[in-house]
Amino acid sequence: MIVTVTPNPALDVTYRLDALTVDATNRVAEVSCRAGGKGVNVARLLHGLSGGSVGPVAGGVEVVAVGLAGGAAGTALLADLDEAGLAYAFVPCAAETRRTVAVVDSGAATVTMLNEPGPVVTPAEWKALCRRLEGLLPEATVVVLSGSLPPGLPPDAYAALVRQAERHGVPAVLDADGGALLAALSAGPEVVKPNISELGRAMTARNGTSGPTGSANSPDPAGGAAWMRREGARAVVVSDGPRGLYADTPDGRWRAVPPEVRGGNPTGAGDAAVAALALGLAAGWDWPRTLVQAAALSAAAVRHPLAGQIDQAAYLDHVGRVRLERARSESEDSQCR
Numbered sequence: 001m002i003v004t005v006t007p008n009p010a011l012d013v014t015y016r017l018d019a020l021t022v023d024a025t026n027r028v029a030e031v032s033c034r035a036g037g038k039g040v041n042v043a044r045l046l047h048g049l050s051g052g053s054v055g056p057v058a059g060g061v062e063v064v065a066v067g068l069a070g071g072a073a074g075t076a077l078l079a080d081l082d083e084a085g086l087a088y089a090f091v092p093c094a095a096e097t098r099r100t101v102a103v104v105d106s107g108a109a110t111v112t113m114l115n116e117p118g119p120v121v122t123p124a125e126w127k128a129l130c131r132r133l134e135g136l137l138p139e140a141t142v143v144v145l146s147g148s149l150p151p152g153l154p155p156d157a158y159a160a161l162v163r164q165a166e167r168h169g170v171p172a173v174l175d176a177d178g179g180a181l182l183a184a185l186s187a188g189p190e191v192v193k194p195n196i197s198e199l200g201r202a203m204t205a206r207n208g209t210s211g212p213t214g215s216a217n218s219p220d221p222a223g224g225a226a227w228m229r230r231e232g233a234r235a236v237v238v239s240d241g242p243r244g245l246y247a248d249t250p251d252g253r254w255r256a257v258p259p260e261v262r263g264g265n266p267t268g269a270g271d272a273a274v275a276a277l278a279l280g281l282a283a284g285w286d287w288p289r290t291l292v293q294a295a296a297l298s299a300a301a302v303r304h305p306l307a308g309q310i311d312q313a314a315y316l317d318h319v320g321r322v323r324l325e326r327a328r329s330e331s332e333d334s335q336c337r
């Protein structure tokens with residue numbers, strides 16, 4: 001069983017427009033509103049793959065989504081999970097679950113995200129979430145810790161959850177940003193999946209620079225991933241948009257590049273990569289297989305208009321066309337410079 005933990009889930013509102021004009025009234029062409037947050041998207045993806053006729057999940061995978069939900073938005077979020085047929089074990093919180101708004105400008109092929117901070121979570125609610133996870137860990141093969149932390153949770157909340165999973169021998173896949181990501185590294189997560197900007201921010205916050213090459217927004221993924229492993233992560237997979245995934249693992253380093261994907265909605269592409277990383281750990285795949293699936297699912301997620309789902313035809317097309325290359329180590333790289 002894969003358990004996904006989303007401490008700060010959201011009702012995801014997606015607005016599609018033909019063209020977005022800032023500082024003007026915009027008429028929305030299509031609206032969707034559904035349960036989101038990174039771990040919820042991972043759970044939805046895994047659930048969809050289990051039920052689908054195509055994809056990497058032979059025989060299906062059991063997945064349970066865990067998180068905090070409160071107020072009318074929380075009730076709507078849980079109703080949407082019911083409708084999707086997703087198994088969940090959410091803990092109630094007194095304050096209202098947040099919304100995120102994704103504005104998809106189809107003409108310019110851009111997505112603008114507006115993410116609310118989320119409810120203030122009390123220490124008692126945080127304890128209840130930890131207890132809920134504790135009850136599931138004996139049955140879990142992998143735990144996914146994903147997304148921002150809501151106000152009220154300490155920055156080392158993910159570090160505590162990584163250690164809690166570790167006590168049950170369950171590996172953790174972590175997808176976080178900022179202080180929550182930095183604090184969790186020394187707890188030794190099995191896999192960390194930053195995107196390239198999150199990697200740059202983490203390096204700059206810890207070292208004052210994002211390394212000898214690259215910029216804070218676009219650091220060198222090889223140097224950054226090696227640094228994150230020195231900080232405590234066992235493996236690091238950096239998602240780098242259309243440039244694909246860079247992985248630094250105990251078994252070697254690879255770059256997995258999907259075929260070119262034009263247009264679409266990249267919101268949730270990282271969640272699709274995380275879903276594949278969790279599947280790979282649960283099923284005992286080797287890294288090349290895991291990375292090919294992660295790159296193909298990620299690209300197929302871009303082809304779907306909403307986060308948490310993939311375009312199945314695109315997945316079938318992409319999976320045979322991912323380019324997997326062995327990558328040089330940080331020291332080999334610096335000798336070539």
Ligand SMILES: O=P(O)(O)OC[C@H]1O[C@](O)(CO)[C@@H](O)[C@H]1O
Binds near residue numbers: 010012146149268271
């Ligand atoms: O927790 P955050 O970092 O704010 O991210 C949440 C958001 O990210 C997404 O999962 C996309 O990855 C959206 O569904 C949205 O809920």
